[in-house]
Amino acid sequence: xxxxxxxxxxxxxxxxxxxxxxxxxxxxxxxxxxxxxxxxxxxxxxxxxxxxxxxxxxxxxxxxxxxxxxxxxxxxxxxxxxxxxxxxxxxxxxxxxxxxxxxxxxxxxxxxxxxxxxxxxxxxxxxxxxxxxxxxxxxxxxxxxxxxxxxxxxxxxxxxxxxxxxxxxxxxxxxxxxxxxxxxxxxxxxxxxxxxxxxxxxxxxxxxxxxxxxxxxxxxxxxxxxx
Amino acid sequence: xxxxxxxxxxxxxxxxxxxxxxxxxxxxxxxxxxxxxxxxxxxxxxxxxxxxxxxxxxxxxxxxxxxxxxxxxxxxxxxxxxxxxxxxxxxxxxxxxxxxxxxxxxxxxxxxxxxxxxxxxxxxxxxxxxxxxxxxxxxxxxxxxxxxxxxxxxxxxxxxxxxxxxxxxxxxxxxxxxxxxxxxxxxxxxxxxxxxxxxxxxxxxxxxxxxxxxxxxxxxxxxxxxxxxx
Numbered sequence: 005x006x007x008x009x010x011x012x013x014x015x016x017x018x019x020x021x022x023x024x025x026x027x028x029x030x031x032x033x034x035x036x037x038x039x040x041x042x043x044x045x046x047x048x049x050x051x052x053x054x055x056x057x058x059x060x061x062x063x064x065x066x067x068x069x070x071x072x073x074x075x076x077x078x079x080x081x082x083x084x085x086x087x088x089x090x091x092x093x094x095x096x097x098x099x100x101x102x103x104x105x106x107x108x109x110x111x112x113x114x115x116x117x118x119x120x121x122x123x124x125x126x127x128x129x130x131x132x133x134x135x136x137x138x139x140x141x142x143x144x145x146x147x148x149x150x151x152x153x154x155x156x157x158x159x160x161x162x163x164x165x166x167x168x169x170x171x172x173x174x175x176x177x178x179x180x181x182x183x184x185x186x187x188x189x190x191x192x193x194x195x196x197x198x199x200x201x202x203x204x205x206x207x208x209x210x211x212x213x214x215x216x217x218x219x220x221x222x223x224x225x226x227x228x229x230x231x
Numbered sequence: 232x233x234x235x236x237x238x239x240x241x242x243x244x245x246x247x248x249x250x251x252x253x254x255x256x257x258x259x260x261x262x263x264x265x266x267x268x269x270x271x272x273x274x275x276x277x278x279x280x281x282x283x284x285x286x287x288x289x290x291x292x293x294x295x296x297x298x299x300x301x302x303x304x305x306x307x308x309x310x311x312x313x314x315x316x317x318x319x320x321x322x323x324x325x326x327x328x329x330x331x332x333x334x335x336x337x338x339x340x341x342x343x344x345x346x347x348x349x350x351x352x353x354x355x356x357x358x359x360x361x362x363x364x365x366x367x368x369x370x371x372x373x374x375x376x377x378x379x380x381x382x383x384x385x386x387x388x389x390x391x392x393x394x395x396x397x398x399x400x401x402x403x404x405x406x407x408x409x410x411x412x413x414x415x416x417x418x419x420x421x422x423x424x425x426x427x428x429x430x431x432x433x434x435x436x437x438x439x440x441x442x443x444x445x446x447x448x449x450x451x452x453x454x455x456x457x458x459x460x461x
Contacts (some may be wrong), residue, residue: 047291054284054291055355061277061284062316064389070352071389078355084426086292118425122300125285125308127357127421159294159301191357195348196314 042087043080051079085120085127088157093172096154100144101177109220111135112148113228121192122159130188130204132156133228136173137180137213137220148173162188162207170209181212183224270320274313281309315350315357318387323402326384330374331407339450341365342378343458351422352389360418360434362386363458366403367410367443367450378403392418392437400439411442413454 055075059066066072113133121128134148155168170184185208193203214221285305289296296305343363351358364378385398400414415438424431444451 051288051291054288057284058281058312059389061280062312062389063319064316070391074353074355074389077353081354081356081422081426082288082292086294089293116431118421123304123307124311125304126311127425129421129425159289159292159304161300191348192311195357195359196311201346 042084044083048076048079048083051082052076055079084157085118086158088154091154093151093154093176096150097143097147097176100147101141102143103140104138104142105140106138106142107140107180109135109137109224109227110142111224111227112145115149115152117152117156117186117188119156119158119160119165119188121190122161124192124196125159126192126195128162128188128190128192130186132169133185134169134173135183135214135224135228136177139178139180141177141179143173143177162186162190162205166207166209170211174211179212181210181214181220183211183214183221184209185225185228278306278309278313281312282306285309314387315348316388318384321384323381323384323406326380327373327377327406330377331371332373333370334368334372335370336368336372337370337410339365339367339454339457340372341454341457342375345379345382347382347386347416347418349386349388349390349395351420352391354422354426355389356421356425358392358418358420358422360416362399363415364399364403365413365444365454365458366407369408369410371407371409373403373407392416392420392435396437396439400441404441409442411440411444411450413441413444413451414439415455415458
Protein backbone atom coordinates (compact mmCIF):
# COMPACT_ATOMS: atom_id res chain seq x y z
CA UNK A 5 0.00 0.00 0.00
CA UNK A 6 1.19 3.48 -0.65
CA UNK A 7 1.84 6.14 1.89
CA UNK A 8 0.56 9.57 1.10
CA UNK A 9 1.66 12.91 2.40
CA UNK A 10 -1.42 15.08 2.22
CA UNK A 11 0.59 18.27 2.22
CA UNK A 12 2.41 17.20 -0.94
CA UNK A 13 -0.73 16.13 -2.74
CA UNK A 14 -2.81 19.21 -1.96
CA UNK A 15 -5.72 19.40 -4.31
CA UNK A 16 -5.36 15.96 -5.79
CA UNK A 17 -5.77 14.03 -2.53
CA UNK A 18 -9.37 13.04 -3.14
CA UNK A 19 -8.65 11.98 -6.70
CA UNK A 20 -5.63 9.95 -5.61
CA UNK A 21 -7.47 8.29 -2.75
CA UNK A 22 -10.26 7.33 -5.08
CA UNK A 23 -7.74 5.76 -7.41
CA UNK A 24 -6.34 3.71 -4.56
CA UNK A 25 -9.77 2.57 -3.46
CA UNK A 26 -10.55 1.54 -7.03
CA UNK A 27 -7.23 -0.25 -7.26
CA UNK A 28 -8.07 -2.26 -4.15
CA UNK A 29 -11.55 -3.10 -5.35
CA UNK A 30 -10.30 -4.30 -8.70
CA UNK A 31 -7.80 -6.58 -7.01
CA UNK A 32 -4.88 -4.85 -8.62
CA UNK A 33 -2.74 -4.46 -5.50
CA UNK A 34 -0.44 -7.43 -5.93
CA UNK A 35 1.19 -7.49 -2.53
CA UNK A 36 -2.06 -7.79 -0.60
CA UNK A 37 -3.33 -10.26 -3.13
CA UNK A 38 -0.28 -12.42 -2.68
CA UNK A 39 -0.64 -12.68 1.08
CA UNK A 40 -4.40 -13.23 1.00
CA UNK A 41 -4.09 -15.87 -1.69
CA UNK A 42 -1.91 -18.05 0.47
CA UNK A 43 -4.65 -18.52 3.11
CA UNK A 44 -6.62 -21.71 2.57
CA UNK A 45 -9.66 -21.07 4.75
CA UNK A 46 -10.83 -24.67 4.59
CA UNK A 47 -7.85 -26.11 6.35
CA UNK A 48 -7.26 -23.17 8.68
CA UNK A 49 -9.42 -24.29 11.67
CA UNK A 50 -7.72 -27.68 11.81
CA UNK A 51 -4.25 -26.21 11.70
CA UNK A 52 -5.35 -23.73 14.38
CA UNK A 53 -6.48 -26.58 16.62
CA UNK A 54 -3.21 -28.38 16.12
CA UNK A 55 -1.30 -25.27 17.16
CA UNK A 56 -3.50 -24.79 20.24
CA UNK A 57 -2.66 -28.35 21.25
CA UNK A 58 1.02 -27.72 20.70
CA UNK A 59 0.98 -24.57 22.82
CA UNK A 60 -0.73 -26.27 25.74
CA UNK A 61 1.51 -29.34 25.51
CA UNK A 62 4.55 -27.08 25.71
CA UNK A 63 3.24 -25.87 29.05
CA UNK A 64 1.96 -22.46 28.01
CA UNK A 65 -1.32 -20.86 29.01
CA UNK A 66 -3.34 -20.57 25.79
CA UNK A 67 -5.73 -18.06 27.34
CA UNK A 68 -3.22 -15.39 28.20
CA UNK A 69 -3.40 -12.17 26.29
CA UNK A 70 -0.37 -12.61 24.06
CA UNK A 71 -1.31 -16.13 22.96
CA UNK A 72 -5.04 -15.83 22.41
CA UNK A 73 -4.89 -15.44 18.62
CA UNK A 74 -1.53 -17.10 18.19
CA UNK A 75 -2.87 -20.42 16.83
CA UNK A 76 -4.63 -18.50 14.05
CA UNK A 77 -1.60 -16.33 13.28
CA UNK A 78 0.77 -19.29 13.38
CA UNK A 79 -1.50 -21.27 11.08
CA UNK A 80 -1.69 -18.40 8.58
CA UNK A 81 2.07 -17.89 8.82
CA UNK A 82 2.68 -21.59 8.13
CA UNK A 83 0.36 -21.50 5.15
CA UNK A 84 2.22 -18.49 3.81
CA UNK A 85 5.58 -20.15 4.33
CA UNK A 86 4.41 -23.19 2.33
CA UNK A 87 2.49 -21.37 -0.39
CA UNK A 88 4.96 -22.58 -2.99
CA UNK A 89 3.11 -25.86 -3.27
CA UNK A 90 0.25 -24.14 -5.03
CA UNK A 91 2.34 -22.25 -7.54
CA UNK A 92 3.83 -23.47 -10.78
CA UNK A 93 6.55 -22.04 -12.97
CA UNK A 94 4.15 -21.62 -15.83
CA UNK A 95 1.84 -19.37 -13.77
CA UNK A 96 4.50 -16.96 -12.71
CA UNK A 97 6.55 -16.80 -15.86
CA UNK A 98 3.60 -14.94 -17.22
CA UNK A 99 4.90 -15.19 -20.77
CA UNK A 100 7.82 -12.96 -19.80
CA UNK A 101 10.10 -14.86 -22.14
CA UNK A 102 11.51 -12.71 -24.91
CA UNK A 103 13.39 -13.48 -28.09
CA UNK A 104 16.69 -11.71 -27.85
CA UNK A 105 19.86 -12.28 -29.80
CA UNK A 106 21.93 -12.74 -26.67
CA UNK A 107 24.06 -15.71 -25.77
CA UNK A 108 26.32 -14.28 -23.06
CA UNK A 109 25.99 -15.11 -19.40
CA UNK A 110 23.19 -13.49 -17.43
CA UNK A 111 23.59 -13.58 -13.65
CA UNK A 112 21.08 -12.56 -10.98
CA UNK A 113 22.79 -12.83 -7.61
CA UNK A 114 22.07 -12.20 -3.92
CA UNK A 115 18.44 -13.24 -4.18
CA UNK A 116 17.24 -13.45 -0.56
CA UNK A 117 15.81 -16.86 0.09
CA UNK A 118 13.71 -18.16 3.01
CA UNK A 119 12.62 -21.74 3.36
CA UNK A 120 11.60 -24.31 5.97
CA UNK A 121 13.73 -27.30 6.85
CA UNK A 122 11.54 -30.34 6.21
CA UNK A 123 13.18 -32.26 9.03
CA UNK A 124 12.60 -29.86 11.91
CA UNK A 125 10.11 -27.33 10.51
CA UNK A 126 12.55 -24.55 11.44
CA UNK A 127 13.57 -21.85 8.92
CA UNK A 128 16.71 -21.77 6.86
CA UNK A 129 17.60 -18.71 4.84
CA UNK A 130 20.33 -17.24 2.75
CA UNK A 131 21.07 -16.12 -0.76
CA UNK A 132 20.63 -17.71 -4.13
CA UNK A 133 22.79 -16.87 -7.15
CA UNK A 134 21.48 -17.85 -10.56
CA UNK A 135 23.14 -17.71 -13.95
CA UNK A 136 22.07 -18.91 -17.37
CA UNK A 137 23.37 -18.77 -20.93
CA UNK A 138 20.38 -17.83 -23.10
CA UNK A 139 19.72 -19.71 -26.28
CA UNK A 140 18.07 -16.79 -28.06
CA UNK A 141 15.45 -16.62 -25.31
CA UNK A 142 15.84 -14.37 -22.28
CA UNK A 143 13.51 -14.20 -19.31
CA UNK A 144 12.35 -11.21 -17.28
CA UNK A 145 14.89 -10.92 -14.48
CA UNK A 146 12.43 -10.82 -11.62
CA UNK A 147 11.04 -14.10 -12.87
CA UNK A 148 14.21 -15.82 -11.76
CA UNK A 149 13.59 -14.51 -8.26
CA UNK A 150 9.96 -15.64 -8.48
CA UNK A 151 11.08 -19.14 -9.43
CA UNK A 152 13.22 -19.13 -6.29
CA UNK A 153 10.14 -18.11 -4.30
CA UNK A 154 7.99 -20.94 -5.65
CA UNK A 155 10.42 -23.64 -4.66
CA UNK A 156 11.68 -22.13 -1.45
CA UNK A 157 8.22 -21.54 0.08
CA UNK A 158 7.90 -25.27 0.80
CA UNK A 159 9.23 -27.85 3.23
CA UNK A 160 12.63 -28.27 1.70
CA UNK A 161 16.07 -29.77 1.80
CA UNK A 162 18.68 -27.32 0.47
CA UNK A 163 20.07 -29.84 -2.05
CA UNK A 164 16.66 -30.49 -3.56
CA UNK A 165 15.77 -26.81 -3.60
CA UNK A 166 18.88 -25.98 -5.64
CA UNK A 167 18.16 -28.73 -8.12
CA UNK A 168 14.51 -27.78 -8.51
CA UNK A 169 15.35 -24.17 -9.28
CA UNK A 170 17.93 -25.20 -11.86
CA UNK A 171 15.59 -27.73 -13.51
CA UNK A 172 12.71 -25.28 -13.64
CA UNK A 173 14.78 -22.63 -15.42
CA UNK A 174 16.19 -25.25 -17.71
CA UNK A 175 12.77 -26.56 -18.73
CA UNK A 176 11.23 -23.13 -19.16
CA UNK A 177 13.96 -21.48 -21.23
CA UNK A 178 15.96 -24.35 -22.74
CA UNK A 179 19.15 -22.34 -22.32
CA UNK A 180 22.67 -23.43 -23.16
CA UNK A 181 23.45 -23.75 -19.48
CA UNK A 182 22.09 -23.00 -16.00
CA UNK A 183 23.98 -22.60 -12.74
CA UNK A 184 22.44 -22.17 -9.30
CA UNK A 185 24.36 -21.66 -6.06
CA UNK A 186 22.64 -21.35 -2.69
CA UNK A 187 24.39 -20.32 0.50
CA UNK A 188 22.20 -20.57 3.58
CA UNK A 189 22.22 -20.67 7.36
CA UNK A 190 20.09 -23.40 8.91
CA UNK A 191 18.35 -22.44 12.13
CA UNK A 192 18.07 -26.13 12.99
CA UNK A 193 21.88 -26.07 13.36
CA UNK A 194 22.13 -22.60 14.87
CA UNK A 195 19.24 -22.46 17.34
CA UNK A 196 19.32 -26.07 18.48
CA UNK A 197 21.33 -29.26 18.03
CA UNK A 198 25.02 -28.47 17.52
CA UNK A 199 24.39 -24.72 17.91
CA UNK A 200 27.07 -23.47 15.58
CA UNK A 201 26.35 -19.78 15.02
CA UNK A 202 28.40 -19.09 11.94
CA UNK A 203 28.09 -22.29 9.95
CA UNK A 204 26.55 -21.90 6.51
CA UNK A 205 25.76 -24.52 3.90
CA UNK A 206 26.58 -24.05 0.21
CA UNK A 207 25.00 -26.18 -2.53
CA UNK A 208 25.28 -25.81 -6.26
CA UNK A 209 23.86 -27.30 -9.44
CA UNK A 210 25.53 -26.82 -12.83
CA UNK A 211 23.67 -27.82 -15.98
CA UNK A 212 24.65 -27.72 -19.64
CA UNK A 213 27.66 -25.61 -20.50
CA UNK A 214 28.31 -24.76 -16.86
CA UNK A 215 28.81 -28.44 -16.21
CA UNK A 216 30.84 -29.20 -19.34
CA UNK A 217 33.10 -26.20 -19.56
CA UNK A 218 35.28 -25.36 -16.54
CA UNK A 219 36.03 -21.86 -17.87
CA UNK A 220 32.34 -20.93 -17.99
CA UNK A 221 31.86 -22.27 -14.51
CA UNK A 222 34.85 -20.33 -13.27
CA UNK A 223 33.57 -17.13 -14.83
CA UNK A 224 30.23 -17.57 -13.09
CA UNK A 225 31.79 -18.31 -9.72
CA UNK A 226 34.18 -15.38 -9.98
CA UNK A 227 31.46 -12.93 -10.91
CA UNK A 228 29.08 -14.18 -8.27
CA UNK A 229 31.09 -15.00 -5.22
CA UNK A 230 33.58 -12.19 -5.36
CA UNK A 231 32.74 -9.80 -2.48
CA UNK B 232 43.82 -26.86 54.16
CA UNK B 233 47.62 -27.33 54.60
CA UNK B 234 48.98 -25.38 57.48
CA UNK B 235 45.80 -23.41 57.95
CA UNK B 236 44.34 -25.47 60.76
CA UNK B 237 47.12 -26.19 63.21
CA UNK B 238 45.07 -27.07 66.29
CA UNK B 239 43.51 -30.59 66.03
CA UNK B 240 40.07 -29.45 67.26
CA UNK B 241 40.21 -26.49 64.99
CA UNK B 242 41.32 -28.76 62.20
CA UNK B 243 38.35 -31.02 62.79
CA UNK B 244 35.98 -28.07 62.67
CA UNK B 245 37.76 -26.71 59.63
CA UNK B 246 37.49 -29.95 57.72
CA UNK B 247 33.90 -30.43 58.83
CA UNK B 248 33.00 -26.97 57.53
CA UNK B 249 34.70 -27.79 54.24
CA UNK B 250 33.00 -31.15 53.89
CA UNK B 251 29.69 -29.51 54.83
CA UNK B 252 30.22 -27.16 51.95
CA UNK B 253 30.95 -30.06 49.61
CA UNK B 254 27.84 -31.87 50.85
CA UNK B 255 25.72 -28.78 50.36
CA UNK B 256 26.97 -28.32 46.82
CA UNK B 257 26.45 -32.01 46.09
CA UNK B 258 22.93 -31.82 47.46
CA UNK B 259 22.10 -28.81 45.29
CA UNK B 260 23.59 -30.58 42.29
CA UNK B 261 21.60 -33.70 43.11
CA UNK B 262 18.35 -31.75 43.46
CA UNK B 263 19.08 -29.97 40.20
CA UNK B 264 19.76 -33.27 38.46
CA UNK B 265 16.59 -34.77 39.86
CA UNK B 266 14.50 -31.81 38.73
CA UNK B 267 16.11 -31.95 35.31
CA UNK B 268 15.36 -35.65 34.85
CA UNK B 269 11.81 -35.17 36.11
CA UNK B 270 11.28 -32.45 33.52
CA UNK B 271 12.86 -34.63 30.84
CA UNK B 272 10.42 -37.42 31.76
CA UNK B 273 7.55 -34.94 31.59
CA UNK B 274 8.71 -33.81 28.16
CA UNK B 275 8.79 -37.41 26.97
CA UNK B 276 5.22 -38.01 28.10
CA UNK B 277 3.99 -35.05 26.09
CA UNK B 278 5.84 -36.02 22.95
CA UNK B 279 3.15 -38.24 21.30
CA UNK B 280 0.49 -35.51 21.47
CA UNK B 281 2.88 -33.00 19.97
CA UNK B 282 3.82 -35.47 17.25
CA UNK B 283 0.18 -36.05 16.37
CA UNK B 284 -0.43 -32.29 16.19
CA UNK B 285 2.52 -31.82 13.84
CA UNK B 286 1.44 -34.71 11.64
CA UNK B 287 -1.98 -33.13 11.21
CA UNK B 288 -0.40 -29.76 10.40
CA UNK B 289 1.78 -31.31 7.71
CA UNK B 290 -1.18 -33.05 6.14
CA UNK B 291 -3.34 -29.93 6.22
CA UNK B 292 -0.57 -27.97 4.49
CA UNK B 293 -0.88 -30.43 1.63
CA UNK B 294 2.26 -32.47 2.21
CA UNK B 295 2.60 -36.25 2.00
CA UNK B 296 3.59 -37.41 5.49
CA UNK B 297 4.62 -40.82 4.18
CA UNK B 298 7.42 -39.62 1.96
CA UNK B 299 10.90 -40.40 3.11
CA UNK B 300 11.99 -36.90 4.10
CA UNK B 301 8.92 -36.34 6.31
CA UNK B 302 8.62 -39.73 7.99
CA UNK B 303 10.15 -38.72 11.31
CA UNK B 304 9.57 -34.99 10.96
CA UNK B 305 6.70 -34.77 13.49
CA UNK B 306 8.97 -36.31 16.14
CA UNK B 307 11.92 -34.10 15.25
CA UNK B 308 9.76 -30.97 15.09
CA UNK B 309 8.16 -31.79 18.45
CA UNK B 310 11.56 -32.31 20.08
CA UNK B 311 12.90 -29.14 18.45
CA UNK B 312 9.93 -27.19 19.80
CA UNK B 313 10.46 -28.59 23.27
CA UNK B 314 14.11 -27.57 23.11
CA UNK B 315 13.23 -24.09 21.92
CA UNK B 316 10.85 -23.66 24.88
CA UNK B 317 12.96 -25.32 27.55
CA UNK B 318 13.32 -22.03 29.37
CA UNK B 319 9.95 -22.61 31.02
CA UNK B 320 11.48 -25.39 33.11
CA UNK B 321 14.46 -23.40 34.30
CA UNK B 322 14.75 -20.85 37.09
CA UNK B 323 17.50 -18.39 37.90
CA UNK B 324 18.19 -20.13 41.24
CA UNK B 325 18.97 -23.37 39.42
CA UNK B 326 21.55 -21.96 37.08
CA UNK B 327 23.19 -19.37 39.26
CA UNK B 328 24.63 -22.32 41.11
CA UNK B 329 25.92 -20.16 43.92
CA UNK B 330 28.26 -18.44 41.48
CA UNK B 331 27.89 -15.12 43.28
CA UNK B 332 31.12 -13.87 44.78
CA UNK B 333 31.93 -11.13 47.22
CA UNK B 334 34.27 -8.78 45.45
CA UNK B 335 35.15 -5.23 46.30
CA UNK B 336 34.28 -3.96 42.84
CA UNK B 337 31.79 -1.31 41.99
CA UNK B 338 32.72 -0.38 38.44
CA UNK B 339 30.71 -1.30 35.39
CA UNK B 340 30.83 -4.87 34.13
CA UNK B 341 29.61 -5.46 30.58
CA UNK B 342 29.04 -8.75 28.78
CA UNK B 343 28.14 -7.97 25.19
CA UNK B 344 27.30 -9.74 21.93
CA UNK B 345 25.52 -12.63 23.64
CA UNK B 346 23.79 -14.53 20.82
CA UNK B 347 20.12 -14.90 21.58
CA UNK B 348 17.48 -17.07 19.89
CA UNK B 349 13.83 -16.92 20.81
CA UNK B 350 10.36 -17.63 19.41
CA UNK B 351 7.87 -14.90 18.61
CA UNK B 352 4.77 -15.70 20.67
CA UNK B 353 2.48 -14.26 18.03
CA UNK B 354 3.56 -16.31 15.02
CA UNK B 355 5.73 -19.09 16.52
CA UNK B 356 8.53 -18.03 14.17
CA UNK B 357 12.09 -17.39 15.45
CA UNK B 358 13.62 -14.04 16.24
CA UNK B 359 17.29 -13.76 17.08
CA UNK B 360 20.00 -11.26 17.69
CA UNK B 361 22.45 -10.06 20.28
CA UNK B 362 22.07 -9.11 23.91
CA UNK B 363 24.34 -6.63 25.70
CA UNK B 364 24.22 -6.65 29.48
CA UNK B 365 25.84 -4.20 31.86
CA UNK B 366 25.64 -4.03 35.63
CA UNK B 367 27.33 -2.14 38.42
CA UNK B 368 28.02 -4.58 41.27
CA UNK B 369 27.21 -3.73 44.84
CA UNK B 370 30.06 -5.75 46.34
CA UNK B 371 28.64 -8.90 44.73
CA UNK B 372 29.80 -10.06 41.31
CA UNK B 373 28.39 -12.97 39.36
CA UNK B 374 30.15 -15.54 37.20
CA UNK B 375 30.14 -14.04 33.71
CA UNK B 376 28.70 -17.03 31.94
CA UNK B 377 25.77 -16.88 34.33
CA UNK B 378 24.61 -13.69 32.62
CA UNK B 379 24.52 -15.59 29.33
CA UNK B 380 22.67 -18.43 31.05
CA UNK B 381 20.07 -16.00 32.36
CA UNK B 382 19.57 -14.85 28.77
CA UNK B 383 19.09 -18.49 27.77
CA UNK B 384 16.43 -19.15 30.42
CA UNK B 385 14.24 -16.28 29.34
CA UNK B 386 14.85 -16.46 25.62
CA UNK B 387 14.03 -20.18 25.25
CA UNK B 388 10.32 -19.38 25.61
CA UNK B 389 7.49 -17.91 23.57
CA UNK B 390 8.44 -14.29 23.90
CA UNK B 391 7.90 -10.70 22.99
CA UNK B 392 11.18 -8.82 22.71
CA UNK B 393 10.09 -6.08 25.12
CA UNK B 394 9.18 -8.57 27.82
CA UNK B 395 12.33 -10.60 27.27
CA UNK B 396 14.52 -7.53 27.84
CA UNK B 397 12.69 -6.65 31.01
CA UNK B 398 12.76 -10.19 32.39
CA UNK B 399 16.51 -10.46 31.91
CA UNK B 400 17.07 -7.11 33.63
CA UNK B 401 14.74 -7.88 36.53
CA UNK B 402 16.20 -11.38 36.89
CA UNK B 403 19.72 -10.03 37.29
CA UNK B 404 18.50 -7.26 39.56
CA UNK B 405 16.77 -9.66 41.94
CA UNK B 406 19.64 -12.12 42.04
CA UNK B 407 22.48 -9.66 42.63
CA UNK B 408 20.91 -6.50 43.99
CA UNK B 409 23.41 -4.40 42.07
CA UNK B 410 23.52 -0.62 41.86
CA UNK B 411 22.16 -0.76 38.34
CA UNK B 412 21.41 -3.10 35.45
CA UNK B 413 21.20 -2.30 31.74
CA UNK B 414 20.06 -4.71 29.05
CA UNK B 415 19.93 -3.92 25.33
CA UNK B 416 18.66 -6.41 22.75
CA UNK B 417 18.98 -5.97 18.99
CA UNK B 418 17.17 -8.63 17.02
CA UNK B 419 15.82 -9.56 13.61
CA UNK B 420 12.28 -10.92 13.61
CA UNK B 421 11.62 -13.63 11.05
CA UNK B 422 7.91 -12.84 11.25
CA UNK B 423 8.80 -9.50 9.62
CA UNK B 424 11.52 -10.82 7.34
CA UNK B 425 10.11 -14.10 6.03
CA UNK B 426 6.45 -13.10 5.86
CA UNK B 427 4.17 -10.11 6.33
CA UNK B 428 5.98 -6.89 5.37
CA UNK B 429 9.09 -8.83 4.31
CA UNK B 430 11.68 -6.23 5.20
CA UNK B 431 15.02 -8.04 5.09
CA UNK B 432 17.22 -5.62 6.94
CA UNK B 433 14.94 -4.33 9.66
CA UNK B 434 16.10 -4.76 13.25
CA UNK B 435 14.28 -4.16 16.51
CA UNK B 436 16.16 -2.66 19.46
CA UNK B 437 14.77 -2.71 23.00
CA UNK B 438 16.40 -1.70 26.23
CA UNK B 439 15.74 -1.76 29.96
CA UNK B 440 17.67 0.48 32.37
CA UNK B 441 17.39 -0.09 36.10
CA UNK B 442 18.90 1.67 39.10
CA UNK B 443 21.79 3.99 38.41
CA UNK B 444 21.50 3.43 34.66
CA UNK B 445 18.03 4.94 34.80
CA UNK B 446 18.96 7.87 37.02
CA UNK B 447 22.34 8.91 35.74
CA UNK B 448 22.60 9.77 32.03
CA UNK B 449 26.41 9.62 32.07
CA UNK B 450 26.42 6.04 33.30
CA UNK B 451 23.90 5.09 30.65
CA UNK B 452 25.97 6.79 28.00
CA UNK B 453 29.11 4.97 29.08
CA UNK B 454 27.31 1.64 28.85
CA UNK B 455 25.86 2.41 25.44
CA UNK B 456 29.22 3.55 24.05
CA UNK B 457 31.14 0.57 25.39
CA UNK B 458 28.59 -1.99 24.28
CA UNK B 459 28.04 -0.61 20.80
CA UNK B 460 31.67 -0.24 19.75
CA UNK B 461 33.11 -3.20 17.92
